[in-house]
Amino acid sequence: MNKFSEYIKEYTDGKKICILGFGREGKSTYKILTKYGKQASVAIADLNPVDREANGLPDSVELICGKDYQQCLDSFDMVFKSPGIVLEKPLNELKCQITCETQVFFEVFREKIIGITGTKGKSTVTSLIYHVLKESGVDCRIAGNIGIPVFDIAEGMEQGTVVVCELSCHQLEYMTVSPRYAVFLNLYEEHLDHYGTMENYYNAKKNIYLHQQRGDLLWCNSEIAPSCDNTEVIRVSNSDSSADIYVADGVVNYENGRKYSIPVEDIKLLGEHNHYNIAIALGVCSQIVDEADFDKAVRTFDPLAHRLEYVDTVRGIRWYDDSISTACATAISALQSVPMVGTILIGGMDRGIDYTSLVDFLADFDVRVICMEASGRRVFDMIQEREDFRAKDRVHYADHLEDAVKLAAEITPEGMSCVMSPAAASYGIFKNFEERGDAFKKLVAELD
Numbered sequence: 001m002n003k004f005s006e007y008i009k010e011y012t013d014g015k016k017i018c019i020l021g022f023g024r025e026g027k028s029t030y031k032i033l034t035k036y037g038k039q040a041s042v043a044i045a046d047l048n049p050v051d052r053e054a055n056g057l058p059d060s061v062e063l064i065c066g067k068d069y070q071q072c073l074d075s076f077d078m079v080f081k082s083p084g085i086v087l088e089k090p091l092n093e094l095k096c097q098i099t100c101e102t103q104v105f106f107e108v109f110r111e112k113i114i115g116i117t118g119t120k121g122k123s124t125v126t127s128l129i130y131h132v133l134k135e136s137g138v139d140c141r142i143a144g145n146i147g148i149p150v151f152d153i154a155e156g157m158e159q160g161t162v163v164v165c166e167l168s169c170h171q172l173e174y175m176t177v178s179p180r181y182a183v184f185l186n187l188y189e190e191h192l193d194h195y196g197t198m199e200n201y202y203n204a205k206k207n208i209y210l211h212q213q214r215g216d217l218l219w220c221n222s223e224i225a226p227s228c229d230n231t232e233v234i235r236v237s238n239s240d241s242s243a244d245i246y247v248a249d250g251v252v253n254y255e256n257g258r259k260y261s262i263p264v265e266d267i268k269l270l271g272e273h274n275h276y277n278i279a280i281a282l283g284v285c286s287q288i289v290d291e292a293d294f295d296k297a298v299r300t301f302d303p304l305a306h307r308l309e310y311v312d313t314v315r316g317i318r319w320y321d322d323s324i325s326t327a328c329a330t331a332i333s334a335l336q337s338v339p340m341v342g343t344i345l346i347g348g349m350d351r352g353i354d355y356t357s358l359v360d361f362l363a364d365f366d367v368r369v370i371c372m373e374a375s376g377r378r379v380f381d382m383i384q385e386r387e388d389f390r391a392k393d394r395v396h397y398a399d400h401l402e403d404a405v406k407l408a409a410e411i412t413p414e415g416m417s418c419v420m421s422p423a424a425a426s427y428g429i430f431k432n433f434e435e436r437g438d439a440f441k442k443l444v445a446e447l448d
Helices: 003-012 024-036 101-112 122-135 198-206 272-285 291-298 328-337 356-364 373-385 401-411 433-447
Strands: 016-020 041-046 062-065 078-081 097-099 113-117 140-144 162-166 181-184 217-221 232-237 245-248 251-254 258-261 309-314 317-321 341-346 368-372 395-398 417-420
Touching: 003 024, 003 101, 016 024, 024 041, 024 078, 024 101, 101 113, 101 162, 113 122, 122 140, 122 162, 122 272, 122 291, 181 272, 217 272, 232 272, 245 272, 251 272, 258 291, 272 291, 272 328, 309 433, 317 433, 328 341, 328 356, 341 373, 341 401, 356 373, 368 373, 368 401, 373 395, 395 401, 401 417, 401 433
Parallel strands: 016 041, 016 078, 041 062, 078 097, 113 162, 113 181, 140 162, 181 217, 217 232, 232 245, 317 417, 341 368, 341 417, 368 395
Antiparallel strands: 245 251, 251 258, 309 317
């Protein structure tokens, strides 16, 4: 076993530990603590019931479930918090140590980690970097917010292993260690239901680089690039030609004059926003592999599901699933990327984000708009109030996704495309964006 097991023993020695949240990551934490930890005791706290028998939990593991599940935290020395859990008290009001899998994993392996965050595109960039490295023969692992808890890969880490880790704001929120290679893709209005302000959300994201050390590298969107004493900041842009990495018209300018032509006709990633993602991935991967290997691998990369994913051609209409879209910028990118777009489906849970930029774009963009659910109703009302919105008769409202798909099949001209790019969260309507995307695909299939 690698140094990870020794670190866990020392880290947990004699501590009373609580695992806060017993989903995928909580179960991963329990497995490692059971195998390597030297804690005095382990408890599990969760809002929802935890089945002791189904999870193989001995009687020695205390279960604390129900609405008051966080009232017990200060009775423990250390709390492993799952990223989906929101603390009911500020950190400075808790006496216990709040930690998490990501914190511990980074304390052991930060020199081996490429960490990726941003409001949009982080799963695509994480998967693309991993694909390039793996196809180039690099010993690498993928983990984090992509769906694989970091403790799940810890036991397989070798001396030369590189980890490509997607990081959400929730994973970064309380971090005190940053990866050697950090990527900060972009920042849009998001998660304000949790953070309250953009400043709080931004502060959580900043932990991707705030604790970097001398000689570390940060690839950052030029619009939010910081000045760092220790870190080398590499500014990336698709609009600022003075950036260290600049991509325009399918050409990436990087490393003091080098140019890389994206093989646009030979890749499956649609849209100029993905040219930016490719530019970031090239910058990171060039630290480890050469451009020829990168070019070969990018041509074989398959985009992730629910991200401008072509579904099928039904009733002469090409249908695209962009269920990952939860912001104005991603819906606008979808309209700019999908070929011959005739209709867009917008709306979902209303988290109070400002839809002005999307309505401004739609005002003069020749596309039929179907608004749905609570946020869609707000967009629809905003459009109706605008005197400068061209041809309002192309804007419709449908209560739910099922109604929107049926309407889209009726009004989208044959030979054109329909994209569901909601610019809204799925919560309260669907379990997650994946379930929403799958529901969309099923509804499209039923049209045939």
